[in-house]
Amino acid sequence: MAAALLLLLPLLSPLPGADTVSTLRETIVQRGASVTIPCHYEKKYKRHVKYWCSGYHWDNCKFLKRTDSPITDSDKVSISDDPSQGVFTVSMWRLETGDSGWYWCAVEIKGYETPDDRVYLYLTVTEDAGVPYVVNPTVTGQIGGEVSVQCRYGNPYRSRQKQWCRSGDWSSCQTAGSPGTAGHGSVLITDHTAEGLFSVTVSGLRPEDQGWYWCDISDQQLPVYLKVTEAKTTATPATTSQQTSSAVHTAPPTGQSSSLPPEDKDNGDEGGEKHNANSGQILLRLLIACGLVLLLGAAVIVAWKMWRRKKERRRNEEDAEQGQINSMDSTLPVSDVLYAAVSFQKKALQQEEAAPDPDSGVTYSSLCFLDNTAAPSRPGGVGRAKLSDTAVYSAVAHRPR
Structure with missing residues (x-):
């Protein structure tokens, strides 16, 4: 009974900054996998330092990573801040069962009497292969098109409730089987219990739909990042849907995996053109160099043949003169x-x-x-x-x- 009260203590105690910092409540991953946690904050904290710490009690919270601390390759934890979206993300790799516990998303206030704004969540790392996971934690769709998200689960979760939520906004959650909207896009949620598949299709995408979402399965929130790009082709929304579905219906990993959303690379095409131009210039220079080498070789061969012909001509002349002398010697002299x-x-x-x-x-x-x-x-x-x-x-x- 005492242990149960200790577990409920964080939920019953008042939480400073509950309205200014928000994140998911609980998530679960398989051992050896990775996870990315989005932590939302108000715009007034745009220039503040954010950090990630672990521990049941806030007073004894252990700092794991700060936005003002360097990131090394050996780090098991990384943190990234996106002030334009008002969210910082924390990624943890190669998780072990010992990594299960309470974690905190916090914003540094730097006030002696004012505590840092923070919010907690619980992370479960298990060896159970049937835990829920997102097939593709990052999906991309074009403006006006549609995108599909697939979340899979094992037998223990077949009869559990499934929801689709906008990260940081619990009032946006929609239950499977009830069509609605997420942002400005239309949402269709379907639960295929026989296949253990919870799918979400968002159509009519707009730039405002970009951001973090959750597949909520039995109160386990699985983060998904939706990226919306401008349409660069004349493909119809149906074509876009087929392409996205093809990308999503890949073989699922052995366990849940998650990663930070990829950075927006608007200059990708320009970089490709520059790369192609540089490659063309290098190829042209190589062709010119090869042509010069061939011309030089041809000139050397021609000069050598001319020298050889001149030498043979001189030898023939000498042989002719010697023949005349021999013919004269063959006659009977006086x-x-x-x-x-x-x-x-x-x-x-x-x-x-x-x-x-x-x-x-x-x-x-x-x-x-x-x-x-x-x-x-x-x-x-x-x-x-x-x-x-x-x-x-x-x-x-x-x-x-």
Whole structure:
């Protein structure tokens, strides 16, 4: 009984800032998953420091993260403030069952007699695989179109009440089976108990519909962020609905997961165009460089071929000159012929008359060719001529008696 009273104490005690700071009351996640909690505040707190702390008693609340503290990669908790929407969000990752407990959304006032504005909630981390979860914690739709949100649950929650609420506004909650409006959009809520699926379709979207919502299943609020963008195509609302539904009907994770809403990147198309332009310039420079390399290579090849042709032409000319010299050397030069001088001597008349020679009336001469193939007599010297073995005999003259 005493333990039950302790659990009810935060609900029975007066809560400072209950009208200026608000959040969900209770949420549940599976072990190992993550969760994002939206904390709403009034515009007068736009420039104030916001923080997230844990503990049953406010006086002993342990600071976990502040908007003026740095965020490191090793942090298990992160905090982000959006003054334009009047909401700061807290994300917790890799949750364990020991992380279950009371947590506080608080705004620092910096007054000695004025306490900080704050509101509490209870987080349950369980190993039960049948806990409710949102299929897609962040959904996007275009102005005038529609978007669908799907929240799944296990058998223990089939007969429980399901509601769709605008975060921070409990009066906006709508029960499954009762069509109504959320902001300016039309809402259709359907509970498929056989499938364990609680679906919400919001149509006729307007910019005012952007913000945080809850899938409330058996008093467990599951945060969902709805982002509304301008229509950039001529697609009809029906087409937009099909595209959104296709994105939502993905396989559910093993447990509930949640993340901060993505930042609005209006300059995405412009960045893409710049990236494409830079890629085109780089490609053009590469093509120009390749063309220059090819031209240089072609010039080198042409120069080499011209040099080679010139060298062959010069070699042919030298061979032709050498051929003429060889042809001249092949003929019989005057120096290679040995002439035999023939001289006539007058004999005494008395000898002629005394001993007549029957062949004295004919003078013979021999003609021989020199053989130049003889080895030189000494290095660098001229070879000694050698008479050819073949001799030609001919009658030169006949002397009358």
